[in-house]
Amino acid sequence: MSAAGQPASPQSDAADPGWTMLSPAESQPAQLSQLARSAWTVFRFEFGRSGTLKRSLIWLAVAAFPTLIFGMMRWTAGSLPGPAWTWLLFIMVVEMVVLLNALLWVAPLVQAELEGKTWLYVVTRPFGRYALVLGKGMNGLAWTLGAGWCALLGALLVSSLRATESVNTPHFGPGIAMTTGVTAPLQIGGVMLALTALSSLAYCSLFSAIGCMFPKRAMLIAFSYTLVGELLVGMMPAIVNRLTVQYHLRCLLTDWVGFEISPEGRTFLFSEWSPTTHVLWIVCMAAIWQAVALVTVHFRQYVVSDES
Numbered sequence: 001m002s003a004a005g006q007p008a009s010p011q012s013d014a015a016d017p018g019w020t021m022l023s024p025a026e027s028q029p030a031q032l033s034q035l036a037r038s039a040w041t042v043f044r045f046e047f048g049r050s051g052t053l054k055r056s057l058i059w060l061a062v063a064a065f066p067t068l069i070f071g072m073m074r075w076t077a078g079s080l081p082g083p084a085w086t087w088l089l090f091i092m093v094v095e096m097v098v099l100l101n102a103l104l105w106v107a108p109l110v111q112a113e114l115e116g117k118t119w120l121y122v123v124t125r126p127f128g129r130y131a132l133v134l135g136k137g138m139n140g141l142a143w144t145l146g147a148g149w150c151a152l153l154g155a156l157l158v159s160s161l162r163a164t165e166s167v168n169t170p171h172f173g174p175g176i177a178m179t180t181g182v183t184a185p186l187q188i189g190g191v192m193l194a195l196t197a198l199s200s201l202a203y204c205s206l207f208s209a210i211g212c213m214f215p216k217r218a219m220l221i222a223f224s225y226t227l228v229g230e231l232l233v234g235m236m237p238a239i240v241n242r243l244t245v246q247y248h249l250r251c252l253l254t255d256w257v258g259f260e261i262s263p264e265g266r267t268f269l270f271s272e273w274s275p276t277t278h279v280l281w282i283v284c285m286a287a288i289w290q291a292v293a294l295v296t297v298h299f300r301q302y303v304v305s306d307e308s
Contacts, residue, residue: 042135067154106140160185
């Protein structure tokens with residue numbers, strides 16, 4: 001079991017008690033309770049260990065980036081069409097900040113244990129594999145959600161400060177409402193708050209599954225999926241875009257804010273579904289990806305070596 005370059009031995013996997021550690025006399029709720037306590041212990045340990053100076057500075061830099069961008073735009077770009085500020089807030093906070101934090105905090109959850117040579121200790125603990133995935137996933141979710149909400153607060157404060165609205169009246173055609181920032185911060189802030197929470201839940205679950213399936217290349221594969229899956233496929237006018245998180249978040253934004261979408265755009269890039277349906281889609285996708293992560297970490301035999 002200690003030989004370098006060899007997969008974890010069957011004895012190590014057998015030592016992982018899984019769901020059979022407790023005696024048959026104990027009920028399933030007791031097993032779930034023990035799993036929850038183990039996951040909570042991992043979460044507390046990881047949350048305390050994650051608050052190092054280097055990680056805190058990275059977290060703060062990512063969270064402050066949208067505030068910096070909105071501040072520069074307020075003092076250099078002048079007026080923009082009203083919906084443009086909302087879409088920029090959605091892209092910068094709900095997409096960029098959440099994706100970057102989920103990539104940094106969740107994707108390497110298994111590889112960190114392999115590099116630290118602590119994986120064999122994890123699998124010998126009761127519910128060790130499951131507690132590790134759930135606990136580290138909750139830790140990543142906490143840091144990701146916190147960064148998203150902090151970025152949202154800063155960007156809203158900067159973009160709504162002394163924002164004014166005017167109507168650009170051309171010689172021909174209807175006038176366009178131009179604003180110097182977000183003119184309805186409470187409404188937009190409430191919508192973005194909910195979208196950030198849904199986005200964090202979905203992407204943390206997705207990257208957790210990727211980290212369990214491809215531990216050595218988790219960050220590369222997660223980044224590649226973000227570019228190809230979320231950006232390219234998510235914007236394709238085809239039914240396949242409904243399998244992406246961005247599609248449902250985008251539809252929720254238009255429904256909750258009340259944007260006027262043309263029938264063609266509603267058909268190809270958006271949806272006629274109710275907001276409740278989109279929320280259920282996101283929650284179900286997150287649950288499926290989390291289940292994939294747990295099943296993968298249960299059956300997968302990871303290579304534990306000096307080169308891992």
